[in-house]
Amino acid sequence: MPELPEVETTRRGIEPHLSGQHILSVSVRQTQLRWPIPAEIIRLKNQLVISVGRRAKYLLVELPKGWIIIHLGMSGTIRVLPEKLPAGKHDHVDLHLSSGKVLRYTDPRRFGCWLWTINAPANHKLLANLGPEPLTTNFSAEYLFRQSRGKNTLVKPWLMDNKVVVGVGNIYASESLFRAGISPKRRAKSLTPDECKKIVISVKKVLELAIKNGGTTISDFLSAEGKPGYFAQKLKVYDRVGEPCQKCGNPVQKLTQAQRSTFFCAHCQR
DNA sequence: ATAATAACCTGAGGGC
DNA sequence: TGCCCTCAGGTTATTA
Numbered sequence: 001m002p003e004l005p006e007v008e009t010t011r012r013g014i015e016p017h018l019s020g021q022h023i024l025s026v027s028v029r030q031t032q033l034r035w036p037i038p039a040e041i042i043r044l045k046n047q048l049v050i051s052v053g054r055r056a057k058y059l060l061v062e063l064p065k066g067w068i069i070i071h072l073g074m075s076g077t078i079r080v081l082p083e084k085l086p087a088g089k090h091d092h093v094d095l096h097l098s099s100g101k102v103l104r105y106t107d108p109r110r111f112g113c114w115l116w117t118i119n120a121p122a123n124h125k126l127l128a129n130l131g132p133e134p135l136t137t138n139f140s141a142e143y144l145f146r147q148s149r150g151k152n153t154l155v156k157p158w159l160m161d162n163k164v165v166v167g168v169g170n171i172y173a174s175e176s177l178f179r180a181g182i183s184p185k186r187r188a189k190s191l192t193p194d195e196c197k198k199i200v201i202s203v204k205k206v207l208e209l210a211i212k213n214g215g216t217t218i219s220d221f222l223s224a225e226g227k228p229g230y231f232a233q234k235l236k237v238y239d240r241v242g243e244p245c246q247k248c249g250n251p252v253q254k255l256t257q258a259q260r261s262t263f264f265c266a267h268c269q270r
Numbered sequence: 271a272t273a274a275t276a277a278c279c280t281g282a283g284g285g286c
Numbered sequence: 287t288g289c290c291c292t293c294a295g296g297t298t299a300t301t302a
Contacts, residue, residue, distance in 0.1 A: 003295060034278075034297080057296080074296050075280080090280085109279045111296060126297090153273065162297080169295055218295060219282080238295095258274075261293085 002072040004134065004167025005210035006221050006229065007057045010078050013224025014103060015052040017080045018061065022098040023047045030092040033110045034073065037093070040116040041068060055121060056130050056166035066118040069126070073111030079104050080224045131165045134203050139165055141197035148188040148196060155191065156184035157258040159199070168203060171216055171238045174263045176203040178237045183269040184255075184262045209234065237263040 002010070026044050031037045044063070053060040059078075061068040072078070081102040084094070093105040093114060105114070117124050131147075132138035147164055158164055159173045168176065177184050179202035182195055191199070215221055215229030218239065222228060232239075236246055241254040245265040255262050 006295075071296080073279095074294070107279095108281065109294090109296095111279070151272085157274095160296090171295060216295075221295070259276090260296095 002057060002076065002215070002221060003169035003172050003210075004057060005172070005207055005231065006215035007054060007059065007072060007167075008211050009215040009223050009229060010072070011052055011054045011059055014059075014078055014080055017097065017099065017101055017103065017224070018049040018052050021049055023049060023063070024096045024098055027094040027096070028092065029087060030090075030110070033092065033107065034071070034113040035115065037114045038116045040066070041114055053121075055127055056133070056162060057169075058121070058127060060121045066116055067121050069113070069115040069117060069121055069124060070105070071113045073107060073109060073113070075109040075220060076105065076107035076112035077220065077222050078224060079106070079222060079226050129163060131161075131163050134165050134167050134207055139200060139204070141193060141200045144200050145191065145193045145196040148191045151188035153188050154184065154257050155182060155186045155188050155199075156262050157260070158188045159203070160258075160260075165203065167207065170260050171218075171235065172203070172206055172210065174238050175206045175236060178264060178269060179206055181269055183266075184257060184264050237265060239263065 023044050024046060026042055028037055028042050047063045050062040057071060059070040081104055083100060084102050090108040091104055091106050095103040097103060121127055132143065151158060156173050156177060159168050159176065160170065176199065180198040182199060210216060210231040213229060213231040213234060214223055214227065216231040217228035218232060237252050240252045240263060242251050245252055245268055248265065248267045250265060250267045252263055253266055
């Protein structure tokens with residue numbers, strides 16, 4: 001469910017409630033997420049939260065002795081509750097904060113994870129080989145063109161490859177290619193420098209707009225305050241099969257690539 | 271090495 | 287009401 005804008009919306013929502021506060025204790029009702037929640041997290045007591053960062057779709061909670069690395073998977077949400085409330089079936093983790101508030105992690109499908117590391121998160125196995133952040137200058141037209149050389153992969157699944165660029169999931173890959181006017185059926189190696197530039201500009205713009213709107217809520221994404229994101233109504237092609245293209249009026253089409261749905265306009269995207 | 275696929279898990283919705 | 291099928295915002299592990 002969450003792509004970069006939703007994770008960043010979550011980070012911005014929880015950061016003011018966590019930084020400078022102490023985690024008094026942790027309640028774990030379900031340890032079996034993508035990987036088991038390590039004992040180091042379950043045992044945390046009276047730990048100051050120094051900062052709340054993000055790398056790709058990972059949230060990084062910095063404590064004096066290490067970092068909690070959180071991923072929301074497909075269905076994860078984090079909310080800050082004003083007090084401890086009865087837990088539902090999929091409310092797997094609570095952080096009890098010195099403010100009296102409770103940070104609650106909910107994840108029905110359990111594709112997310114909570115991991116612990118005492119080394120810099122950037123060196124963690126899961127983060128060490130990630131591509132550039134899309135909203136930094138490291139993600140440039142020159143970089144993307146270089147990456148695309150010799151790559152026979154379809155451009156849409158290629159954009160979703162975390163080694164190419166992080167944070168772009170199934171919604172924003174389709175949206176970015178629509179904005180760039182590039183067909184999702186193109187092979188990465190066929191892209192010209194100018195087309196790579198269009199893709200880079202479009203990815204940045206789409207992600208920035210989505211963040212401004214608090215992310216995209218299709219069915220269950222909620223911010224830390226429990227509010228949905230408002231970007232869904234601004235999506236141009238995702239989940240709009242059959243609707244008229246907002247540029248040319250031809251119907252939006254859908255196809256399957258790498259087992260994921262792709263939405264596009266065959267007239268506007270070449 | 272690269273590229274395609276199978277797998278993890280639960281819930282919602284549609285057809286019968 | 288129930289059963290079976292498909293689909294869902296992600297990523298790793300396995301197979302070609």
